[in-house]
Amino acid sequence: MRVDFYQLGGLQPDSVIASIAGRLIEEGQRLLVVASDEVLLGKLDRLLWDQGPVSFLPHGMAGGPDDAAQPILLSTGADSPNQARNLLIADGEWREAALSYERAFYLFDESTLKGARMAWKLLAGREGVERNYWSSEDGRWTKKG
Template identity: 70%
Template sequence: MQVDFYQLGGTPAEQVIASLAGKLLAQGQRLLVVAEDEALLSRLDRMLWDQGPASFLPHGIAGGTDDARQPILLSTSEDAPNQARNMLIADGVWRDAALSYDRSFFLFDAPTLEGARLAWKLLAGREGVERRYWAQNEGRWSQQA
């Protein structure tokens, strides 16, 4: 299982999430986006709808009747009724449930940096877990570790 740590800088979380989600959808994969903050999920919902017809990302907020059909599901829970094998933690709060997915994305910023460092250390040497750390350099993502 792979965990990708993304340190947010100047790019808003919603943009990074939309980019990652778009890449996963292009590969025919599903995604569960998790955050405790329902306001963040609402902002992300609006952004994904407002991408325009050429870049619309099909998605839904968990709790609807079509959760199982959603390629991208936004939720406050770590459960994936859409059968996603990819989880994205959008609020910078590590959840061990991420380890039950094939691949997880962990987004964090300056206020959640210490928690991200702790999660990085706790996953070090853990059998079956591959960690990657990404940061932005001149607007482009590059793998740092």
């Protein structure tokens, strides 16, 4: 399984999430976006609706009758009713459940840097886990580790 750590720097998580989600949708994959903060999830819900008619990202908030059909599902829990094999951690709080996915995207900023460092160390040398660290530099993602 692969874990991609994204240090946001000055970037807003919403634009990064929309970019990752859009790329996965183009590839025919599904995504579960997790955050413990329902306000953040509500903000992401509006963002994904407001991508415009050309770049609309089909999604839903977990707990609805069509969870299983959603290509992108926003949730406070790490279970995947939409059968996603990709998990995006939007709030900087590592979840061990991420290891049950094929790929996890872990977004963090200065306020959650300590937890990201701890997660990076916990995953070091773990069998079957590939770690990648990405940093935003001049509007581009640069692989650092």
